[in-house]
Amino acid sequence: MAKKKPSIFDLYQMKEKGEQITWLTSYDYPTASFCDEAGMDMILVGDSLGMCVYGYNGTVPVTMDQCIVHCEAVRRGAPHCFVVGDMPFLSYQASDEQAVLNAGRFLKEADVDAIKLEGGVRITSRIRAITDAGINVIGHIGLTPQSSGQLGGHKAQGRTAETAKLVLEDALAVQEAGAKMLLVEAVPPEVTKYIHQKLDIPVLSIGAGPHCDGQLLIVSDLIGQFQAFTPKFVKKYCNVAEVITNAMKEYCDEVRNHKFPNDDYCYKMVKGEEEKFLKMMED
Numbered sequence: 001m002a003k004k005k006p007s008i009f010d011l012y013q014m015k016e017k018g019e020q021i022t023w024l025t026s027y028d029y030p031t032a033s034f035c036d037e038a039g040m041d042m043i044l045v046g047d048s049l050g051m052c053v054y055g056y057n058g059t060v061p062v063t064m065d066q067c068i069v070h071c072e073a074v075r076r077g078a079p080h081c082f083v084v085g086d087m088p089f090l091s092y093q094a095s096d097e098q099a100v101l102n103a104g105r106f107l108k109e110a111d112v113d114a115i116k117l118e119g120g121v122r123i124t125s126r127i128r129a130i131t132d133a134g135i136n137v138i139g140h141i142g143l144t145p146q147s148s149g150q151l152g153g154h155k156a157q158g159r160t161a162e163t164a165k166l167v168l169e170d171a172l173a174v175q176e177a178g179a180k181m182l183l184v185e186a187v188p189p190e191v192t193k194y195i196h197q198k199l200d201i202p203v204l205s206i207g208a209g210p211h212c213d214g215q216l217l218i219v220s221d222l223i224g225q226f227q228a229f230t231p232k233f234v235k236k237y238c239n240v241a242e243v244i245t246n247a248m249k250e251y252c253d254e255v256r257n258h259k260f261p262n263d264d265y266c267y268k269m270v271k272g273e274e275e276k277f278l279k280m281m282e283d
């Protein structure tokens with residue numbers, strides 16, 4: 001039996017008790033239902049769907065409409081998980097007003113429990129505006145894929161004292177602006193540990209080490225479905241690419257060798273009707 005959906009307060013309580021929060025991306029109904037069944041606390045409908053589902057080579061082309069449609073499917077599949085919508089590139093950068101209207105779409109159209117957006121110091125006015133609209137905001141700092149052009153690629157952040165200080169300043173700014181939780185991506189564990197000590201809100205990690213309140217991974221990486229690259233922080237728990245490809249090869253083989261479909265997969269005519277049918281055709 002699936003547990004009840006955690007509220008933001010339940011997630012805060014987990015932090016208080018020192019229980020780790022489990023968080024995984026999902027983009028579709030079946031995967032969301034597996035998360036629900038597995039007892040996952042949170043699901044992120046990441047704009048990583050651009051890479052993991054649509055085959056783009058980054059997250060920049062992803063649109064609001066794509067994100068909404070996938071959030072709707074995930075919401076239906078995982079009624080007992082805290083679902084987070086990921087705001088895609090150019091859905092919140094231009095103005096506070098645009099950010100509030102687009103964040104609101106995730107709630108109105110897809111019934112998500114929170115939204116996430118990338119950036120620290122430079123995005124505090126957006127976080128404040130969306131929070132003031134009554135929407136739970138999750139901040140995202142460190143490696144921020146939507147600005148990977150500025151960062152010079154998908155590179156770990158905060159590896160020097162100077163840049164670690166910048167990441168900490170982003171973390172403090174996100175909390176100060178009213179975000180309910182913070183996601184830190186691709187940052188050395190020492191830096192995350194320091195941030196975790198300094199902040200009151202739950203801090204979650206993707207590739208930012210174990211010293212925080214929970215972990216996030218991309219489902220396509222975890223199940224071995226995404227093959228274009230594997231970030232250092234990814235642990236593959238199974239290899240569905242292999243399982244699925246082998247099943248497909250076997251199917252091709254059986255069709256080509258007339259082994260599929262055998263009698264087990266065919267409908268039977270009502271007794272005596274075949275003879276009747278053939279006779280009818282002779283007349």
Ligand SMILES: Nc1nc(=O)c2c([nH]1)NC[C@@H]1CN(c3ccc(C(=O)N[C@@H](CCC(=O)O)C(=O)O)cc3)CN21
Binds near residue numbers: 048230
């Ligand atoms: N499948 C998938 N997994 C992810 O973790 C992920 C996405 N997609 N799409 C959006 C972003 C992009 N992310 C990435 C992408 C690449 C690396 C990576 O390979 N980093 C290298 C260093 C690369 C460099 O220094 O140039 C590493 O060794 O971790 C890390 C995070 C994280 N996100």
Ligand SMILES: CC(C)C(=O)C(=O)O
Binds near residue numbers: 046049185206216
């Ligand atoms: C990489 C994670 C943090 C994300 O934002 C996504 O899945 O889109």
Ligand SMILES: [Mg+2]
Binds near residue numbers: 059086
């Ligand atoms: Mg994202």
